Amino acid sequence: MVDADQTFVIVGGGLAGAKAAETLRAEGFTGRVILICDERDHPYERPPLSKGYLLGKEERDSVFVHEPAWYARNDIELHLGQTVDAIDRTAKTVRFGDDGTQVRYDKLLLATGAEPRRLDIPGTGLAGVHHLRRLAHAERLKGVLASLGRDNGHIVIAGAGWIGLEVAAAAREYGAEVTVIEPAPTPLHGVLGPELGGVFAELHREHGVRFRFGVRLTEIVGQDGMVLAVRTNDGEEHPAHGVLAAIGAVPRTGLAEAAGLELADRAHGGGVAVDERLRTSDPDIHAAGDVAAFPLALFGTRIRVEHWANALNGGPAAARSMLGADTAYDRVPYFFTDQYDLGMEYSGWAPPGSYEQVVIRGDIGKREFIAFWVKEGRVLAGMNVNVWDVTEQIQQLIRSGAKADTEALADPHVPLDSLIP
Incomplete structure (x- = not known):
């Protein structure tokens, strides 16, 4: 039973942290919720930064997860422009801000995200x-x-x-x-x-x-x-x-590492190692979003996913776990992109070397197709390009683990639904 006197602290003001705070209140948690963000802007979503907002097609306010008044209205103690510099796991405190403010936590969520990988060459200090x-x-x-x-x-x-x-x-x-x-x-x-x-x-x-x-x-x-x-x-x-x-991102694990939490190895993307309930090696500390490396039983591996859907779903999953829910986080990885007149959605996990063939359904020349990454007849991932409303079927096909007839996979006249066991 979660006590109303408890304090839950969230470190990180991105989508995962903001959605975790939202979920805590939606699930009825009445204790203190403290959300600490190192940026001065309210929590926002990142996809528009390289898509609609960058193109000038979306207004600045459209990127924010909640309107500013939402946090006070939901009794979320929001600290903007504040950096957490230490976690004391024995005292169960975090220290943040220029004045070294300390707050005690009953549960702590690390949603510290990732930072851009830097070029290690001469000239990176130039303007431009x-x-x-x-x-x-x-x-x-x-x-x-x-x-x-x-x-x-x-x-x-x-x-x-x-x-x-x-x-x-x-x-x-x-x-x-x-x-x-x-x-x-x-x-x-x-x-x-x-x-x-x-x-x-x-x-x-x-x-x-x-x-x-x-x-x-x-x-x-x-x-x-x-x-x-x-x-x-x-x-x-x-x-x-x-x-x-634009050479990738590095998970922001410094705070976790200094606190002695277990980290994932580089082969699994680095990051903070969590279990299927997004708990770190300290059961009172959870991690979600870009920084978390979680076990994905569907693929028999541990992965770290740097995409919007993982933050959107991982933050709420961590919040429910903090409240005691015994539910595994096992979402099929998903991401999307829009470039010129091409729109794409990708579901699954199929890095080079993990699959045997790529099966194409549709017209790749016209850029209207679905690609399936297949191993031993099993679909590991699917990407729909300018073909819509098929993500659910693709994910069901991946989740089923069943062998699919590759000729049927490639035939657009065969309904995807018919291939799902």
């Missing part, structure tokens, strides 16, 4: 080198892309992952020139493998993006503190008036 993780980053980059578009300027993007490609699409819509530098042989290589990366490469080439695959940035060249060009390890130099480092 950008990252995209926070609202302030998006605001700055939005102005940069608009300016480059007006002046026919050139942005170089290091990394052809989701953020890199979404910013490339936004930059082209503003009219900026774009070059993407990627060490792998195709975009999204670590997620989609070599079979589907070419679809995204061709999409971007059609819109004027230049790719340089198989090379790395070695230096950002500047003059008077401003970016002028970049150099790559093949000896080439590329003009640049701005550079975006």
Whole structure:
């Protein structure tokens, strides 16, 4: 039984933390809820930062999880612009803020997220080198892309992952020139493998993006503190008036590590190791969102997922676990993207080497298809491109673990429902 005198502390003001606070109140928790955010903005969602808001199609206020008045109305003690610098697990306290405020917790949720991976090359201190993780980053980059578009300027993007490609699409819509530098042989290589990366490469080439695959940035060249060009390890130099480092993110585990909590190994994405109820190695401390590495029985592994749906669902799952619910967090990983006229949803988990073949249903040339990553007849993942209202069936097919007829999988005349046991 949860006592009304208890205090639950949430560290991290992203989507996972905000939805956890919301869920605690929705489930009837009447104790103190303290939400500590190191940013000065109210908790917000990150997808618009590289999509609608970056493109100027969504207003700034649309990114926030709740309107500002919601927190006081629901008796959430919100601390903005405050950093937690220590957890004392013996005393069950957290210390935060410039004045070293300490609060005691009965349950603690770490939703500290991730931070952009930094380029380790000369020139990263120049003006015009950008990252995209926070609202302030998006605001700055939005102005940069608009300016480059007006002046026919050139942005170089290091990394052809989701953020890199979404910013490339936004930059082209503003009219900026774009070059993407990627060490792998195709975009999204670590997620989609070599079979589907070419679809995204061709999409971007059609819109004027230049790719340089198989090379790395070695230096950002500047003059008077401003970016002028970049150099790559093949000896080439590329003009640049701005550079975006989009080479991935690192889970923010420093607080957990200092507190002696168990961390996941790099093979499982790093992060804070949690069990199926999102409890860390300390049963009174939970973790959710980008920072948490959780066991996924469906795939027989531990994974860390840096996507919106994991924060959206993981925060509430952690809150219910803090309240004593005995329910496993076993969501099928899901993410989406919008680039130019291509919309895509991906469900499942199929990194290169984990599958035997990719089965295509539909017209890949027209970019209207579903791709299935298959091993021993079992669907590990599915990606629907400009085909809608099929996510539920794809996830059911993945969850079933049943062998599917690959010819039927590839035949758009065979209803997906009929393939689900």
